[in-house]
Amino acid sequence: MTASHCYAYPHPAVTTDVVVFTIREERLQLLLIRRRNPPYRGRWALPGGFVGIDEDLEECAKRELAEETGIGDLFLEQLYTFGRPDRDPRERVISVAYFGLAPCSRLRLKAASDASAAAWFPLDRLPELAFDHHEIIQLAHRRLVAKLHYSTIAFQFMEPEFTLSELQAVYEILRGEPLDRRNFRKWVLSLDQIEETGELRRNGNHRPARTYRVRHPQRVAIIR
Amino acid sequence: MTASHCYAYPHPAVTTDVVVFTIREERLQLLLIRRRNPPYRGRWALPGGFVGIDEDLEECAKRELAEETGIGDLFLEQLYTFGRPDRDPRERVISVAYFGLAPCSRLRLKAASDASAAAWFPLDRLPELAFDHHEIIQLAHRRLVAKLHYSTIAFQFMEPEFTLSELQAVYEILRGEPLDRRNFRKWVLSLDQIEETGELRRNGNHRPARTYRVRHPQRVAIIR
DNA sequence: CAAGATAGTGTCTATTTTACGCAAAGTCAA
DNA sequence: TTGACTTTGCGTAAAATAGACACTATCTTG
Numbered sequence: 001m002t003a004s005h006c007y008a009y010p011h012p013a014v015t016t017d018v019v020v021f022t023i024r025e026e027r028l029q030l031l032l033i034r035r036r037n038p039p040y041r042g043r044w045a046l047p048g049g050f051v052g053i054d055e056d057l058e059e060c061a062k063r064e065l066a067e068e069t070g071i072g073d074l075f076l077e078q079l080y081t082f083g084r085p086d087r088d089p090r091e092r093v094i095s096v097a098y099f100g101l102a103p104c105s106r107l108r109l110k111a112a113s114d115a116s117a118a119a120w121f122p123l124d125r126l127p128e129l130a131f132d133h134h135e136i137i138q139l140a141h142r143r144l145v146a147k148l149h150y151s152t153i154a155f156q157f158m159e160p161e162f163t164l165s166e167l168q169a170v171y172e173i174l175r176g177e178p179l180d181r182r183n184f185r186k187w188v189l190s191l192d193q194i195e196e197t198g199e200l201r202r203n204g205n206h207r208p209a210r211t212y213r214v215r216h217p218q219r220v221a222i223i224r
Numbered sequence: 225m226t227a228s229h230c231y232a233y234p235h236p237a238v239t240t241d242v243v244v245f246t247i248r249e250e251r252l253q254l255l256l257i258r259r260r261n262p263p264y265r266g267r268w269a270l271p272g273g274f275v276g277i278d279e280d281l282e283e284c285a286k287r288e289l290a291e292e293t294g295i296g297d298l299f300l301e302q303l304y305t306f307g308r309p310d311r312d313p314r315e316r317v318i319s320v321a322y323f324g325l326a327p328c329s330r331l332r333l334k335a336a337s338d339a340s341a342a343a344w345f346p347l348d349r350l351p352e353l354a355f356d357h358h359e360i361i362q363l364a365h366r367r368l369v370a371k372l373h374y375s376t377i378a379f380q381f382m383e384p385e386f387t388l389s390e391l392q393a394v395y396e397i398l399r400g401e402p403l404d405r406r407n408f409r410k411w412v413l414s415l416d417q418i419e420e421t422g423e424l425r426r427n428g429n430h431r432p433a434r435t436y437r438v439r440h441p442q443r444v445a446i447i448r
Numbered sequence: 449c450a451a452g453a454t455a456g457t458g459t460c461t462a463t464t465t466t467a468c469g470c471a472a473a474g475t476c477a478a
Numbered sequence: 479t480t481g482a483c484t485t486t487g488c489g490t491a492a493a494a495t496a497g498a499c500a501c502t503a504t505c506t507t508g
């Protein structure tokens with residue numbers, strides 16, 4: 001490959017990496033890909049890649065995610081930019097990390113060209129990771145937990161229609177403790193961010209539950 | 225100048241920009257420099273500059289701040305990374321923005337080589353700015369106000385020793401509304417983040433005030 | 449039609465937040 | 479020296495919010 005792009009001063013490479021969370025099998029899980037190329041060939045890593053010279057950062061994150069995992073259309077938010085000079089053995093690479101959330105139904109994996117595999121991992125069962133990706137994931141998790149307390153970010157894990165019990169289960173998984181059903185219901189309704197669909201969902205041999213939808217699915221509201 | 229650094233793929237340039245806030249003359253003010261070189265020559269802008277190829281991002285922000293304004297030793301936190309492809313007319317430039325806070329006493333300006341001038345501007349009296357710096361400042365301000373509510377970030381504006389009235393004045397300026405003195409005192413002491421110095425400060429023709437200091441000046445605690 | 453399961457509601461208590469009155473310790477001028 | 483003035487410092491009562499808790503409703507299945 002010819003080195004054809006020259007500058008008066010050295011330039012770092014810039015990548016995006018994406019931490020995608022979902023709730024699956026009653027656990028918080030995240031998406032990793034297995035690297036097909038060196039460095040760290042065969043190691044698991046966050047999806048991501050180099051930013052095109054005319055490409056916006058978030059656009060790059062979405063494109064790489066789609067290419068490597070087949071996933072599109074999810075909530076994405078910039079997390080932090082990692083730039084330690086030695087974080088990539090090849091050359092100076094600065095990575096703009098994003099974190100994303102989606103209900104697992106919207107995330108159908110199909111391993112694509114850039115990755116030999118893509119898979120979900122429970123957050124407490126992570127394999128060894130490439131680069132400083134463990135650090136990135138740790139920060140993303142802290143941000144997620146923090147945002148639980150002052151925003152409606154958890155709604156991003158929900159299907160378009162959901163019951164209050166399902167929503168409560170998500171909060172219980174994320175917070176790691178059981179919540180009182182009646183107080184949870186009062187609290188979440190008082191936010192005025194979800195509304196009844198008018199439909200019922202019958203799920204087992206018991207009373208059917210009302211279903212709800214998020215009023216502004218694109219917006220994460222700041223509460224409190 | 226010879227173009228001597230070549231890559232197989234085009235690389236963006238990476239800069240840092242710093243939004244430094246202080247409280248001066250009973251107002252929230254921020255630090256700008258006047259640009260000596262094109263583009264936007266003569267226009268006011270945030271201090272900042274290109275990241276050295278072996279330089280950490282925060283290190284770069286601190287170095288540029290020191291070179292352009294003579295300021296060192298202040299609280300710095302990464303804010304956001306701005307990467308719109310057309311945000312710089314010269315070439316693709318991705319900027320990692322930081323925001324910084326300090327008491328104005330620690331910030332003695334001495335305009336240095338890279339800038340023909342550096343000056344404080346009240347946030348509501350900003351001049352026209354270079355690049356997308358207005359957008360960066362807006363985000364920094366929002367972050368500052370948000371952090372007021374769940375962290376001890378405002379303590380970063382204080383001198384090493386201060387009275388509760390002075391601290392209250394800072395909160396009133398930032399929040400834009402008066403606070404009840406007695407409730408403020410109870411609240412701020414209950415945080416357990418400041419301690420009495422044992423000294424008194426006499427300031428006018430009235431009772432002298434006890435002075436306090438921040439217990440962990442380097443740490444911004446998350447509260448609530 | 450009884451048993452079992454989850455959905456849905458109200459009330460009472462504890463804790464936190466907010467409102468507000470008053471005494472203390474200085475300076476200054478008569 | 480003493481009273482007027484100014485800011486500091488503290489406590490208590492009321493209001494609002496968060497938490498604990500018991501019972502009824504509606505469905506399926508045997």
